[in-house]
Each structure stands twice: as structure tokens, then as C-alpha cells.
Amino acid sequence: MEEYLLKVDKVQTVFKTGKGEITSVEEVSFQLKPGQTIGIVGESGCGKSVTSLSIMRLLGKHGYVKNGSILFNGKDLAKISEAEMREIRGNEISMIFQEPMTSLNPVFTIGNQMMEGIRLHMKLGKKEARNYAIEMLNSVGIPRSEAIMNEFPHALSGGMRQRVMIAMALSCRPRLLIADEPTTALDVTIQAQILELMKKLRSQSNTAIILITHDLGVVAEMVDKIIVMYAGQVVEEADVFTLFDNPKHPYTKGLIGSIPHIETHQEDRLISIPGAVPSLQNMPTGCRFHTRCEFATERCLQEQPNLIQLDETGEHKVRCWLAEEEAYVSRENKEVFV
Amino acid sequence: MFQYIIRRLLIAIPVLLGVTIFNFFIINLAPGNPVDMFVNPNMSAADILAKKEALGLNDPLWEQYGRWMGSMLQGDFGYSFATYEPVLDNIAARIGPTLLLMGTALIIAYLIAIPVGILSATKQYSFIDYLTTTFSFFGISIPNFFLGLGAIYVFGIVFPIFPTGGMTTLGSSGGFVDTFMHLVLPAMVLGTAIAGSMVRYVRSSMLEVLGQDYLRTARAKGLREFFVNNKHALRNALIPIVTIIGLEIPLLIGGAVVTEQIFQWPGLGQLTIQSIGSRDYPMLMALNFIAAFTVLFSNLLTDLMYSVVDPRIKYN
Ligand SMILES: Nc1ncnc2c1ncn2[C@@H]1O[C@H](COP(=O)(O)OP(=O)(O)OP(=O)(O)O)[C@@H](O)[C@H]1O
Ligand SMILES: [Mg+2]
Numbered sequence: 001m002e003e004y005l006l007k008v009d010k011v012q013t014v015f016k017t018g019k020g021e022i023t024s025v026e027e028v029s030f031q032l033k034p035g036q037t038i039g040i041v042g043e044s045g046c047g048k049s050v051t052s053l054s055i056m057r058l059l060g061k062h063g064y065v066k067n068g069s070i071l072f073n074g075k076d077l078a079k080i081s082e083a084e085m086r087e088i089r090g091n092e093i094s095m096i097f098q099e100p101m102t103s104l105n106p107v108f109t110i111g112n113q114m115m116e117g118i119r120l121h122m123k124l125g126k127k128e129a130r131n132y133a134i135e136m137l138n139s140v141g142i143p144r145s146e147a148i149m150n151e152f153p154h155a156l157s158g159g160m161r162q163r164v165m166i167a168m169a170l171s172c173r174p175r176l177l178i179a180d181e182p183t184t185a186l187d188v189t190i191q192a193q194i195l196e197l198m199k200k201l202r203s204q205s206n207t208a209i210i211l212i213t214h215d216l217g218v219v220a221e222m223v224d225k226i227i228v229m230y231a232g233q234v235v236e237e238a239d240v241f242t243l244f245d246n247p248k249h250p251y252t253k254g255l256i257g258s259i260p261h262i263e264t265h266q267e268d269r270l271i272s273i274p275g276a277v278p279s280l281q282n283m284p285t286g287c288r289f290h291t292r293c294e295f296a297t298e299r300c301l302q303e304q305p306n307l308i309q310l311d312e313t314g315e316h317k318v319r320c321w322l323a324e325e326e327a328y329v330s331r332e333n334k335e336v337f338v
Numbered sequence: 339m340f341q342y343i344i345r346r347l348l349i350a351i352p353v354l355l356g357v358t359i360f361n362f363f364i365i366n367l368a369p370g371n372p373v374d375m376f377v378n379p380n381m382s383a384a385d386i387l388a389k390k391e392a393l394g395l396n397d398p399l400w401e402q403y404g405r406w407m408g409s410m411l412q413g414d415f416g417y418s419f420a421t422y423e424p425v426l427d428n429i430a431a432r433i434g435p436t437l438l439l440m441g442t443a444l445i446i447a448y449l450i451a452i453p454v455g456i457l458s459a460t461k462q463y464s465f466i467d468y469l470t471t472t473f474s475f476f477g478i479s480i481p482n483f484f485l486g487l488g489a490i491y492v493f494g495i496v497f498p499i500f501p502t503g504g505m506t507t508l509g510s511s512g513g514f515v516d517t518f519m520h521l522v523l524p525a526m527v528l529g530t531a532i533a534g535s536m537v538r539y540v541r542s543s544m545l546e547v548l549g550q551d552y553l554r555t556a557r558a559k560g561l562r563e564f565f566v567n568n569k570h571a572l573r574n575a576l577i578p579i580v581t582i583i584g585l586e587i588p589l590l591i592g593g594a595v596v597t598e599q600i601f602q603w604p605g606l607g608q609l610t611i612q613s614i615g616s617r618d619y620p621m622l623m624a625l626n627f628i629a630a631f632t633v634l635f636s637n638l639l640t641d642l643m644y645s646v647v648d649p650r651i652k653y654n
Binding site for chain 1: 550554556561648649650
């Protein structure tokens with residue numbers, strides 16, 4: 001139990017709107033050990049960002065975690081006071097955001113924004129904080145870091161800004177780093193550099209990482225474990241090899257089938273999943289994927305499947321009636337762990 | 339930067355020229371003329387004509403305008419028809435009080451509008467927000483003279499705390515405290531009238547900023563909400579707010595004319611009203627010229643302020 005750094009259990013996050021509450025994410029559960037990297041994948045709008053913002057408790061005025069718990073170091077982040085949460089944010093848990101172009105404040109210098117968190121959490125004086133910030137910028141490979149300290153964000157390219165964000169996020173040596181699509185907005189070469197950088201930093205400081213992306217290719221080479229999300233729920237969880245070799249959920253299979261391969265022959269078409277993610281106001285009953293699933297049965301339309309464990313170690317989990325029934329058959333009615 | 343300023347000043351010249359032409363003809367369209375103002379029953383028609391001739395009022399309008407322009411370019415704004423003193427001397431004596439009144443009013447307006455606007459935006463749709471919105475619409479829609487009369491009634495008659503007219507107590511030598519006491523009511527009236535519209539600007543500007551991604555970044559660092567709002571958000575919200583100084587100055591000038599009249603404040607606004615009454619053409623031309631110049635200059639100042647508060651803007 002105690003070996004987990006983060007234990008997210010059946011979290012439900014809702015937003016209050018003019019027309020009542022809408023549930024953005026529910027039944028999200030996963031665990032993370034120190035130094036481990038977990039990937040969250042899924043199509044746009046499936047709740048990846050909301051999941052990470054729930055952990056940071058940065059859902060804005062209208063969003064909150066309604067059910068479930070988020071245990072970090074034994075503390076439930078959904079319950080602790082705002083003051084306690086501030087102590088954790090930027091200190092023990094940091095986050096890199098999806099949009100490097102808009103995530104830095106345009107009217108303050110890089111140095112000013114870097115030093116804020118450092119001074120707050122590390123209690124350094126102005127001069128030490130400045131030197132430390134320069135050191136951090138160097139460590140993420142920013143050239144002329146001393147001059148960059150006095151620059152405003154608009155003078156930096158997207159890749160450089162994301163490096164600044166990473167330097168900022170890592171400056172207080174967090175135990176958990178949440179990277180929400182850190183490379184989506186960047187071009188491919190910069191993307192590779194940023195991922196290399198994150199790998200290097202991970203090996204240096206044993207930081208646990210939650211890497212969010214909708215690019216399975218990125219995840220494959222970075223993470224230990226993958227969570228696949230669909231329409232606000234976790235639909236499959238497995239280590240990288242299992243997930244790619246033996247995906248169980250039809251949605252996961254679809255996602256993997258849609259990655260282009262160098263060896264793909266011209267005549268082999270990439271598989272695309274028909275249809276789109278259902279809207280929050282309009283969630284289908286039963287399995288949420290049934291509207292797009294070619295294997296959907298009567299049961300899938302009626303009953304919602306649970307996230308069940310497929311193997312004894314409990315590392316591979318899936319939310320699908322088909323997989324559940326298959327597991328029953330193959331284990332010849334051995335008990336299924338729920 | 340320097341070149342930019344020069345360029346802007348050059349562009350201002352034709353605008354100013356247009357304004358003077360326009361003013362000159364408008365003033366002359368007003369019924370009556372300066373001589374009517376000091377006619378007395380003992381003057382004969384010939385005397386009046388001679389007087390008009392002496393003032394050059396019988397010449398064609400364009401010739402009068404040319405004469406005015408010619409001497410203005412040499413820095414000579416002529417003599418007042420009413421006081422027979424040089425126009426510039428009269429204006430110089432009055433410009434101080436007006437600047438004092440307008441400056442204080444502007445400071446009051448900002449002191450009210452910035453905190454109230456921030457509060458109203460951060461607590462959007464709360465009771466406080468509705469309350470400030472209601473009050474700011476009062477501020478916008480109540481005419482200055484009405485507010486002025488109300489202030490005189492309440493603070494001058496019901497609770498006689500502040501003097502209600504002039505800039506110093508008659509017969510006294512003035513001094514800081516005395517002037518301050520005289521300044522309170524007119525500056526408050528002028529300031530709150532402007533604060534009304536300013537609160538709306540601050541609120542909407544702040545609301546726009548409050549949804550930005552960089553505030554989430556600031557929160558993710560563990561900063562207190564106070565710093566997030568008053569450092570990260572406010573600094574961005576201020577960018578459009580400083581620009582409205584340029585919009586407020588014309589309002590301020592207009593407001594000062596009325597407010598000075600109500601409170602007998604010896605400034606340019608009061609002088610303007612008096613000069614209109616006496617059809618003091620040279621004085622009115624000079625006052626209009628100053629007003630136009632101030633508005634153009636404050637627009638330039640606004641643009642320059644932009645580049646100070648927003649690092650993304652550089653003029654060249
Ligand atoms: N502040 C909010 N108010 C209401 N609904 C929201 C809010 N933020 C997110 N949502 C909803 O929650 C759902 C999940 O959004 P989320 O941003 O987590 O998607 P995502 O998986 O991160 O997608 P992307 O890949 O595009 O970043 C969406 O349907 C979105 O409309
Ligand atoms: Mg997202």
C-alpha cells in the first residue's frame with residue numbers, strides 16, 4: 001500500500017454549469033510508484049486534462065472532485081485545505097501544460113516567473129534564487145540562459161518556452177511531474193528533444209511522471225504503464241508491452257491500429273475508429289464505446305462494464321464485457337478479480 | 339521611438355489646423371458679437387460700427403481667421419475682448435487650478451475604479467458584482483451638474499463640512515489645507531463621474547485576463563490567489579486600462595467645464611463659460627486650441643504608455 005506515491009481511486013470530476021452539473025470524468029483509478037512513468041492516452045475530449053487538473057486541484061471555479069479519492073503520500077488531495085494544497089503545488093507536484101505559447105505570462109520576464117516558485121518553496125533569497133534559476137535553465141539546455149532570464153516570453157520560440165516550463169516545473173524537485181501533452185504544440189524534432197530531456201531528468205531525480213498524450217508512439221518509448229481513457233473513463237490499463245502485444249479493449253485495438261508504421265504497405269489502410277467521442281450531456285447507456293464498437297452486443301447497450309483485472313498480478317485491467325466473458329471462459333470459471 | 343514621436347507630432351498638425359478652422363467658423367455662427375456685450379444706451383450706431391471696425395470684425399471671416407492664424411503661429415494669441423489683457427496671461431493664471439482639479443479627479447477615479455473593478459471581476463455574478471455594476475451605471479448616467487448640486491446640498495448645507503465654492507476662503511491667504519478643503523467636493527464629483535465608466539473598463543479587462551492559461555501556470559506554482567490576481571492578472575489587465583486615460587481626458591475636460599462652473603473653481607472651464615457669454619473670440623479660440631492639443635497629446639501619451647506596460651509592443 002505505502003509503496004504507491006499516488007493512488008487515484010474512482011475519481012469523479014464534475015463541472016457546475018448553468019444547466020446543472022456535468023460529469024467530465026468518472027471511475028478513474030490508477031496508481032503510481034515513485035520514479036514510475038505512466039502514460040494516459042485517448043482521443044481529444046476524453047478527460048485527460050481534467051484528470052490531471054483534478055490531481056492539481058486546478059479545475060477552476062466551477063469544477064471539483066465530487067467522488068473518489070486522490071491519495072498522494074497518504075494525503076487525500078481532494079480533501080485537504082487550500083493552504084495545504086498550495087504547499088504541494090509546484091513543490092511536490094508540478095505540471096507542464098499543453099500550450100507553451102500561452103502558459104507563460106506575457107508581461108513578466110522569464111527570470112521573474114522562474115524565481116517565483118523557487119523563492120516561495122525553497123525559501124531562497126533573491127540572489128540565490130536567480131542563480132538557481134539560471135542553473136535550472138542550463139539544465140534543460142537553454143543557451144544564453146543568463147540573458148534569457150531578462151527576456152519576455154514573446155521573444156522565445158515554442159520549444160524554448162516549453163523548456164522554460166519544464167525548468168520551472170522541475171525547479172523544486174517535485175516527486176510527481178504531470179506533463180499534459182508537453183510536445184503536441186511543437187514540431188517533431190523539438191518534440192524528440194523535449195522527450196529526451198524528460199527522460200534524462202527522470203533518471204537523475206527519480207521523479208514519477210504522468211505523461212498525457214494522444215500519441216501512442218510518444219508513450220511507447222517513454223512509459224512503464226499505459227492508461228487508455230475513453231469518454232471520461234479508464235477503459236484499459238496495462239504495461240507497455242502487454243498493451244501493444246495483447247490489447248483487449250476494442251478501442252485500444254483501434255488506437256493501436258491507427259498508428260502508421262514504416263513497414264505499412266500502401267495497400268494496407270490505417271484503421272480509423274468510426275464516429276466520435278460522445279458528448280458529456282449525451283452519454284450513451286451501457287458501455288460508452290458501444291456506439292462505435294463493431295462487437296457490441298445487447299448487453300453492451302444495457303449494462304455498464306466494470307474495470308476488471310485480467311491477470312493474477314492485477315497489472316492488466318480492462319472495461320469491456322467481451323474481454324470479461326473471454327476471461328471467464330479461458331479461466332474456466334475461475335473467479336474474476338474486480 | 340524618438341522618430342515615432344516626431345512622426346505622431348507631425349500628423350497632429352493638420353488635425354489641429356482643421357480643429358481651429360472648424361472652431362473659428364462655429365464661434366462666428368453664434369448669434370451676437372463681442373461688441374453687443376459692451377454696448378450701452380449712450381453709444382451711437384456710428385460708435386458701434388467704429389468699435390467693430392477697430393476689432394476687425396467687419397472683415398470677411400477668412401481674413402479674420404488668417405489674421406488669427408498668422409499671429410498664433412508667432413505665439414501671439416491676441417488680447418481678450420472682455421478683459422483687454424493678453425489671452426495667454428489670463429490662461430496662465432487659470433491653468434494651475436484646472437490641472438489640480440483634473441489631476442486629483444483622475445487619481446480619485448483610478449483609486450476607486452481599479453480595486454472595485456478587480457473585486458467585481460473576481461467575484462463575477464456575486465452580490466458585490468451586481469452592487470458595483472448598479473453604482474457604476476449611476477455614476478455614468480447621473481449628470482455632473484446634478485451630482486455637484488447634490489454634493490453641495492449634502493456636504494455644504496446639511497453637513498457643512500466642506501466649502502462649496504472657490505479655491506480659497508475669501509480674504510484668507512489660502513494655503514495648503516484651505517485649498518485642499520475647497521478641492522474635495524469638485525474633485526470628488528468629477529472623479530466619481532469618471533470612475534463609473536472606468537469601473538466597467540477595469541472589470542471587463544480583468545475578466546478577459548482571468549481566463550488566461552498563464553494564471554493557471556501561476557496557480558500551479560503554488561502562488562496565493564491574491565498574487566495570482568493582483569500580480570499576474572492585474573498587470574495584464576492594466577494594459578487596456580492605461581489606454582483609457584486617452585479616452586478619459588476629453589471627458590475630463592468636458593466635465594471640468596461644468597464642475598468648475600458649479601463650484602466657482604477659478605480654472606479654464608469657468609473661463610470658457612464666461613468667454614462664451616461675452617463672445618470673447620480670441621479667448622475661445624485659444625481655449626479650444628489648448629483643449630484640442632491636450633486631447634491629441636494624451637492620445638500620443640497613451641500609445642507610449644502602451645509600450646511601457648506591454649513588453650510585446652515596441653514602436654519604431
Ligand atoms: N471548465 C470546464 N467546464 C465544463 N466542461 C469542461 C471544462 N473543462 C473540460 N470540460 C469537459 O471535460 C471533457 C474532457 O476535457 P479534457 O480537456 O480533459 O479533454 P482532453 O482529453 O484533455 O482533450 P485534449 O486531447 O483535446 O486535450 C470535455 O468534454 C470538456 O468539454
Ligand atoms: Mg487536454
